[in-house]
Amino acid sequence: MREILLGYGIFAMFYVMLVTIVYFVILFFSYRNIYNIQRGATYNRLQTLSGSEYVPPVSLLVPAFNEELTIKENVRNLLTLNYPVYEVIVINDGSQDQTLQVLIDEFKLKYSNNQAIRYSVNASKVKGVYYNPNYPNLYVIDSDNGGKAGALNVGINFSHYPLISSIDADSLLEKDALLRIARVYMENPEEIVAIGGNVRIANGCKIENGSIKEVKLPKKIWPLLQTIEYMKAFIGGRIGWSSINGLIIVSGAFGVFQKNYVIKVGGYRGGYPGEDMNIIIKLHRYMLENNIPYKVAYCPDAVCWTQAPDTYRILSSQRKRWGRGNLKNMIENKDMILRTRYKQFGFFTMPYNVFFETFNPYVKITGFLALVGYALIDMTAINIVLVFTLINFLSGYLLTVGSLILEEIAFQRYPKIKDNIKMILFSAVLFLGYYQLGVLWRLQGHIEFLQNNNTWGVMTRQSWNEESE
Amino acid sequence: MYPTLTIAIIMIYICIAIILVGLVVLFSIKIYSMRKEKLEKYYLNKNKEYFKYILINIDSQIGLMAPPVFINNFEMKVIQRKLVEWIEDFKGKSRENLIGLCEELGLITKELERLKYPITSIKVDAAYYLGGMRSEKAVPIMIEFLKSVKYSSVTFIIARAVAKCVKNPEDLKELTKIMVSFRKGFHDLIADIIMESEVDYVPIFNDFLEDSDPDLIKVALIVLSHHTKPKVNQTIVKLVDSEEKELRIKAVKVLTRSNKFLEVHHLTKWLHNEDWEIRSVIVKSLGNMGDKRAIPYLKMSLADSSWWVRYNSAKSLLLLGEGGFTALCEAAIENDDPFKSDMAQDVLHEEITKGIVNEKDIQEIIKYNNRRKIYESYFKTIAM
C-alpha cells in the first residue's frame, strides 16, 4: 500500500515537472516571437492606417444579456474606435432587464421588423432591429434568448462586412485595438482565419467617458490575482501557442474572424459554455480537413479591458462554467488527438489540453493526497510532501516571473515599479491557494457537466462608474 | 534516500536560481526603461522652445535651422522622433522644411550608416527613420535589405520605408514585384503601401494589367479601383472573363468606377453573371450612375438569389428618385416572390423611419415628403 502511494505520488511529481517543461517550451516560443511583435507595433504608424481605404471593414458583434448597467458606456466606447469602416451590432439576447430600453433611449433608436434577414447560420429568432440614421454605424437587434452563441449567430446573419469581431458587453476596447488587429491581419489576409486580442483586467483602472484613462492594479484581492493570471496566460502562453499555430482559443471578449469560414463551420455552437474555444477548434478542424493553409493568430498589443469577477461566488461560478465548457469541447473533439491529419493541432494542442489542462486537477489532487497519505503512514517521509509542494510552487512562480519580464519588454502597461513588486508578491499567493482553488473549481465544473447541469450560474455586473469611483 | 527525489531537488534549485536571475532582469529592465523615459521627458522639455520655433516657422521660405546648442546622441534621437512624426503630419513646404532640417542635422547620413550595420534590429530602425525622412539615397540599400529578409512583419516595415522614399517609377515597380513575390495574398496592404509614394503610380499599374502574373494584376486592379477616374481599356474588359474569380470581381469594380465608359446597357449584361459579387457590384453602380433607365433592371434584381444583390438593388432604387422609390413600393406589395417583397419592405421602412437627417436642407425635406406621399398611397397607412 505504502509503495503504491509513494509510486503514485512520484508519478504526480514528474507530471508536474513535465507540465512545467511544456510551459517552458511555450514561454520560450513566446520569447522568440516577442521582438517581431514589438517591431510590428512600434514601426507602424497607426494614424496612416486609420485613414486608409484598404483596411478591411469589420462588423463588431456585441451579445448583451442583462447588461443594463454597462451597455451604454460600452456602445459609446465602441462607436469611437479609431478605425476606418466598421459597424457595431448589439444583440439583445432576450435580456430580462432594461438593456434594450436603455439603448433605445440613449441613442433614440427606431424599430423596424426586418424580415429580409439572411440565414447563413442557425440563430435565435429575431424580434426586430433598431436603428437611428444619426448613428449610421450602430444597429441593435432584439432577439429571443439563445445564449451567447445564439446571439453571435444572429449578429453573423445580420452583419454587412467580411470580418466579424465578437466583443463582450462587459469589456472596453482601447481606441486603437481593432486597428492593431487589422494591421496584423492585413499582413496575411488569406491565411489568418481568426485573430485574438489581449484581454486585461480593468478593475481598479480609472475610466472616463468609456475609455481607460489610467492603468492601475486592482485593489481587491480576487481581481488582482486574476490580473496576474491573465497576464501569464495571454502574454506568456498565447504568444507562444500562436507562433506554432496551436492556439485553441481566441478569447470571447475580443477576437476577429473571417466571416465566410465561421459560416462554413456552422457558426457558434450553443447549449454549452466555451463557445469561444469551440469555434476555434472547429476552424482548425475545417481548415486541416480541407488542407487549406491557415493561421489562428494572436495580437497582444490590441488590448481589451474587461471587468473581472470580484467576489468568490461569481468567480467560482465563472470557473466552473469554464471547466464544464472545456470538458465538453475535449470530449466532442477527442478524435483529433494524435491523428496525423490534424498536424500540430492534433499532436500538440489537443494532447496538451487534455492531459495538462483537463486532467490537471485529478493528477494534482490525487498526487498530493497520495503523498500526504504516505507521509501519514511514515512520518519521516514528510519531506517528500514538502518537495512536491515546493516544485509545484516554484515552477508556477517561475513562469509568472517569465511572463512579467515579457510584459516589461514589450508592453509596459503598468508604469509604476510598485505595481511590479506587488505583482511579484501576489504571484506567491497565486500558487499558495488560488491555483488550488482553481483546480477545485474545475473539478466541480466537470462534476456539473456529468450531472448535466447546464446553467450559466451567477453573473452580476457593476457599472463602470462605480468601478472608477 | 529516494533516488528519484534527487532529480526533483535539483529541479528545485534550478528553479530558484532562474527565478532570482529573472527577478534581477525584470527590475533592471524596469529601472532602465523608467530612466529612459525620464531622460526623454527632460530633453523634450529642454527643447520646448526649439520645437515651438519649428512649428511656428514650419512653412518659412528660408527653411529651418538646427538648434543653436550642442546636442548629445540621446537628445538627437528624441528630436529625430519628433521631426519624423511631424513629417507625416504635414505636406508641401512644411514637409520639405522638416526634411531639410533632418538633413542639416546629419540625421540622414547617420541613418544611412546604420542601415549598413550587420544587425537586423538596427537596420530595421534605420530603415524606418530613413523612410520617415524620405531619403532617396537609401532606396537601393533598402531594396536589397527587403530582398534579404524572410517574410515577417519586418518585411512591411521596410517596404513602407522604400515606398516613402522612391522617386523613380522603376524602383516602385521593383518594390511591387518583390512584395508580390511573397505570394501571401496581402494585396490590399501592398496597395496601401504604394499609396505612400510620391511617384505617379497610375501608368505603372496600367502596365501591370498587361502582366502575366495574376497577383500583380490583382494589386493593379485594387490600386486602380480606388483611383478616382481610372482609364478603362480593353485589357480590363477582358479580365472580366478571367478564369480566376477574384480577378473577375476586381476588374468589374474598376470598370464601374469609370462611368464615362459605361452605360446602363453595358452594365446590365453582367446582371446574369454567375458570380453574385459581380452582380452586386453592378446593381450598386447602377444606383450610383443615377440613370433612370436602370430602374426596371434593378427591380428585377430584387428577386436575385443572393441577399447582397437584393439588398444593393433596393438601396440603388432609393437613389433613383421618385421613379425608383415607386418601383420599390410596387415590389413591396407584389406577392410573386417573398424574397423580393421582404427586402423591398425592409428598405422602404428604413428609409421612411429615417426621417429627415439634415433639417436645413430644403431639397431633402421636399424629397422626403414626396416619398412619404408615395409610400402612404401604396400602403394605405400613415407612415411613422
Add this chain to the structure above:
Amino acid sequence: MLQLKENTEAQEIYEVIKVAESNLCGLIFVKCKDDFDKNVQQISNSLSISCSGNVHYRVIDHSGILSVILYGKTLSETHYYGLIIKQSLLDKGYYEHQMIVAPVTVENKISIEMIEQMFYQLDNASFDEIVIFHEHFKSNKVRTILVVDGDNTIRQFLVQRYDLQGYNTLEAKDGYQGIQLYKQYKPDLIITDINLSGIDGYQFLTQINKNNVGNQSKVIVLTSRKAENTISACFNLGVSDYITKPFSTIELDARIKRLL
C-alpha cells in the same frame, strides 16, 4: 508718470525703425531681472558671432529692457536669434529673463501701439518661454476658431498658428469638450477631426449641424480618413470643407480665409 516714460521709450524705438526706412526687420526685447549690463554684454557677444546683418541695440536703463533690432530679418530668423540669445544667457547661468520677438513687415507695420503692446506682453511673459508677439484686437470683428482634435501636436499647432494670425482660438481634445465650447462661444469656424474620443465625429457634426442656425459656424474637417463614404457623409452633415492629413499649412490657411 511711468506710463508717460514708457511711451517715450516706445516713441524712441519707433523713431529708430522709421528713420532706417526698413520695411522688413525683426524686433527682440529682453528684460532681465539683475546683472543687466552683463546680460547685455552676453547678448551682443553672441549675436556678433552668429548674426551677419545690421543689428541695432538700444538699452532702456530704468526698466531693464534691451531692445534689439535686426534689419532685414524675417520672423523665422528673428525667432531663431531669440533662441540663440536665450541659449547664451542660459549658458552663463542667467535664468531670470523675459523675451518677446516680433516681425516688422509690409503687412505688419511698425507703430507705437505695437511697441507698447510688446512691452505689455513682455511683462507678462514667463522666464522659460520666448513670446511671439501677436496683436490683440479689441474690436468685435475678431473671428473665433474652435479646434477639436485628439492629437496633441496638431491641436496645439493649429491653436498657436491661428492665434498668431490674430484669430481668437479655442481648443477641445474630445467631442464632449467640443460640443460644450461650441454651445458656449458659437465660434465662426470649427476645425475638427472626425476620429474623436467621447462622442464620435458624426455625432459631433450632427449636433453642431442641428444647433447651427443660419450656418453661422463653418466647419472644416481635418482628418486622416480618406474613405469616400466618410467624406460624403460629412458633406451631408453640412461641412464646408474636407481636408485630409497629411495637410499643407498654406492650403489650410487659404481655405480658412475663403470661408471667413
